[in-house]
Amino acid sequence: MTNVVRISVRNLVEYVYRSGSIESGFRTATTMTEGTRIHQLIQRGYREQDEKEVFVEAEIPVEEFVIRVDGRCDGLLKDGDFITIDEIKSTVNNLDEIQENTHPVHWAQAIFYGYIYAGDHDLSKVTIQLTYVQAKSLEQKQFRRVMTYKEMESFVYEVTRKYATFLKVKIKHKIERNKTSKALEFPFETYREGQRKLAGAVYKTIVDKKTLFASASTGIGKTISTIFPAIKAIGEGKLEKMFYLTAKTITRTEAEEAFRLLIDHGLDMKVLTITAKDKICFQEETMCTSIDCPFANGFYDRINGAVIDILENEKMMNRGVIELYARKHRVCPFEFSIELAYAVDAVICDYNYIFDPRVSLKRLMEEQKKKTAILVDEAHNLVDRAREMYSAEIHKSNFLQLKREFKKTSLGTAAKAINDHLLQVKKSEEYLRKDLDKELVELLETFIMEAEVELVKMDHELLLDTYFASQTFVKIAEIYNNQFVTYVDVQKSEVKLKLFCLDPSEQILKMGKGFKARVFFSATLKPADYYKDLLGGQSDDYVISIPSPFARENTEVIIQPLSTRYRDREKTMEPMIHFFKELLDKQEGNFLIFFPSYQYMRNAYEQFTDKYPKFSTIIQDVGMSEVEREEFLAEFNSERAERLIGFAVLGGIFSEGVDLKADRLQGVIVVGVGMPQIGFERNMMKDYFQSVGKNGFDYAYVYPGMNKVLQAGGRLIRSDSDTGVIALVDDRFLQRKYQELLPSEWLHYRVGM
Structure with missing residues (x-):
């Protein structure tokens, strides 16, 4: 049987071509809003015959695999029979720093698009073009290569062959995983009262692609009763992956013990526990730069080897195991964990990796989500945690300080504009409002762009903290609706402006969408209607309540x-x-x-x-x-x-x-x-x-x-x-x-x- 593997062009080429170091806390070239704006700006300059956002897809056989790749080509420029593939990249850096071969991953992405399009349209050659745009000045710089179909084909097969090394490890494991999952038996002689009912409800929820709200009293054994049926669903081909989400270290440990018990009973499964960055960091201070941290320096040169090594040799990847391999390969243990999250069968982690729009695992494609279940332990905790995730605040004092430190610069001007705006808000005495302050959001977007320019050149703790707070504010502003309120807190000269999420239900529902099944469980989901309301429940969701099994x-x-x-x-x-x-x-x-x-x-x-x-x-x-x-x-x-x-x-x-x-x-x-x-x-x-x-x-x-x-x-x-x-x-x-x-x-x- 041929193994068909689906992956986006971007993820494929990034896996093969990524190199270099982890740098500072922000890795995007510019904000998502700004990047989209710049793409649209360039695309508006296209001629009538040109096309934009062209979807391309192809199946590429390599060894015993067929790799199904897809993506969106930014621009398809047509001059008669001559076709140019345009790949647009925005950056806050000076364009003088970008030379033709600075970013091989960008070439690789565009060449893939060229290869797929040329193959579909029987073209013997195309022009590959990279268009770099400076985010602030909108200055452009372009590089072009004319490539024959044969040259592109040779390039594509070489890239996919390198990716196949990783695939071999995954597919070999998947065969063994499915076999042992199917054969696995419940690890205890008998089920406790109510335990079989809960396990059956979880399995049915996965098979039916539904959401379950389960209130199961303490002592039933909720952890094993949710994990075991999910594993059986994997063995039956109903599921590929699961996330076991918890709020506390102690419940994470219980989940690890449940998986370990099942592995001792013959299960072959790759299970990862993600530990918070500040806890697992090897350095005294968490400074993610090539200068400050040897585990960040050259991280992307070594990460692929580290991932393959641990996958070939370990089943349970808890903190101790991650640290061992991270030291062996000299990679950041936290970022190593994030890379592994996409490769393993089960991930034990905090709620925020799925539900927080700022830190969620964004490389999980919709296709993968359709085969993934999320099991939310102690789900009653998610209500207040989600309120925190979907709220954001900024403080006037930070912008005042940055205005003083960076006066006579564009950054200082941007900080002053926000400081002045918050002063006006204070004077208005309108401290509670339902509507979003759109003018403030625009000022923050400008500040973010100016901050990125400075942060590329220097370390500055207050600037970095204010940059992140501003990014969070802008991100939350994008989802702001009638379930939010804006309020102002004035303490002497300080002004705090907060976007406060009153009801997180819509956002929890949105972030959980796309997953095959969602199981929210706790000993205390009572009253059921309250938790169903606030956790994004729908009228056709399953609800189950299991009383205590004890006398x-x-x-x-x-x-x-x-x-x-x-x-x-x-x-x-x-x-x-x-x-x-x-x-x-x-x-x-x-x-x-x-x-x-x-x-x-x-x-x-x-x-x-x-x-x-x-x-x-x-x-x-x-x-x-x-x-x-x-x-x-x-x-x-x-x-x-x-x-x-x-x-x-x-x-x-x-x-x-x-x-x-x-x-x-x-x-x-x-x-x-x-x-x-x-x-x-x-x-x-x-x-x-x-x-x-x-x-x-x-x-x-x-x-x-x-x-x-x-x-x-x-x-x-x-x-x-x-x-x-x-x-x-x-x-x-x-x-x-x-x-x-x-x-x-x-x-x-x-x-x-």
Whole structure:
């Protein structure tokens, strides 16, 4: 059987011809908007008989493969029987720096287009033309080569032969992957209650090319129940690739362990974990230039060899493995991971690699997406994370500083224009608006172009940071709609202008479009309609809810009806502390007590330890490192001589994704209903959702708060042998609204001690 592989001309030639170093934080020649504008400007100068954006496609046999390539030729210029292929490239650099052979990848792209067009139209020769345009001055520089069909054919076959080296590794692995995926059996003797139902729903979602919202209680084994059916779909030819998306390191580790277990059971699969750039960088400071970093210097000269080496020798490519091969081949470990993301079968990574328009894996072609599933773990976290991804802000002070530092330059003029504009915004006192400030966006586009000219020549931290903030602002401005609001925050002379995403649903839907299947799952997707609304759900999506597999008797639930509202906290502190003591005297073992804020937690901690010093206690600190987090959790040990009482924050690092199985944890106390602090942005969200027919207060405050409560309570029963007590401290837990949001297994509660 002949293996047909589809790839764009651009991706193919970039793979073969890329060379040189990673340079600074921006690698685009100019902004996307500017690049498109310049292309259109040149194309408007074409004559009537000329064509633009001409789609070309061809199948090229090479060894045991057929490579199907396609692309869009910028210009097809016609002079009678003479044809010129025009490839337009914009740059912020001086055109004097560009010589005929400066960019072999540009020639390669244009030659491919010439070869395909000449073959389709039986031409013996064509002219290949590169048109370089200086983004600011619009000055042009052109290079031309007349090439015969035979010359182009020889060139194309040489390029595709080099690409075939990589393909051989991929195809050989794919055969083994499909065989082992098909033969793979569930790695446990039996399914837990509800586990088969979840796995079946995930498989059906993939086969039917749908979206699934799955609320599956803690303890079902969600990780293996979503990964296993996706692998079986690969074995059945229904899927090619999967992304397992998580928000936290600990859930990433669980996914790695699930894949490792399946590999131990005979699966042959390439699995990559992407670690954040600042964590995996080998340098003390993350400076991505050939001068500052030996792993950036010459990166593209060595990356292809590094990719083939790791693919031939490894299945699990976690942080340690990536670092080992990155050092061996002297390549940046983060950029190495990004390259591998396109080559492996499964990627474990943060949400932003799929959903953030600024950092998403853009080389995933639509054809690949159609064969890819995304599995979104702890999907309740995506709502607020997406709001952050789709919001952007700029600060007047940055532009004022740059105006002063770069006065009498074009950059200084651009920075001054933005500073002046923000001053006018401040004077207008119109601090909340629905419409986008288009004038500001245009000023920022000019600033970005001027900043790129300077950043090519020099390192400047403030300029680089402001450049990125401006780019983000312009990018978010492109998707701005009625689900956004613009607001201005004035603090003395500082002016912050923010594009704030009130409702991320449309953007989540858009970024997830094109993938074969999307599975959003969590123990706490409740209420289902709320999460379906905010995660971009559609009326025909699948929804499933699976209750806890554990016996109700495993958990004792107590509601202590004390007010934890801000105004009552001082008054109810003493009876609350007394309740802790009563409960701890009655129930043995380690406890975690969760509070809605650091301040409330510290106050309770101080009073509790003063009054009851006999208890051994530990408290969560602000901004704990990963090592400190691990040390905190390690203290919850069943071998301890004396029990431990941990004080932690609701919605924080210890209230989600933490497994303290067996005797490590016997009790969880949740103080309050987890409601976010009442504030300006939350109130804007409340007003927005009220205006579109929802209960604004519930959407902005109640549902996000109760999710934190459910997550914290879920720390307790992690296996069918775990037992313990969950205590909910707040009188609102007895109200119908809040009771409806509790899991069914918590509704056999008793009130008070």
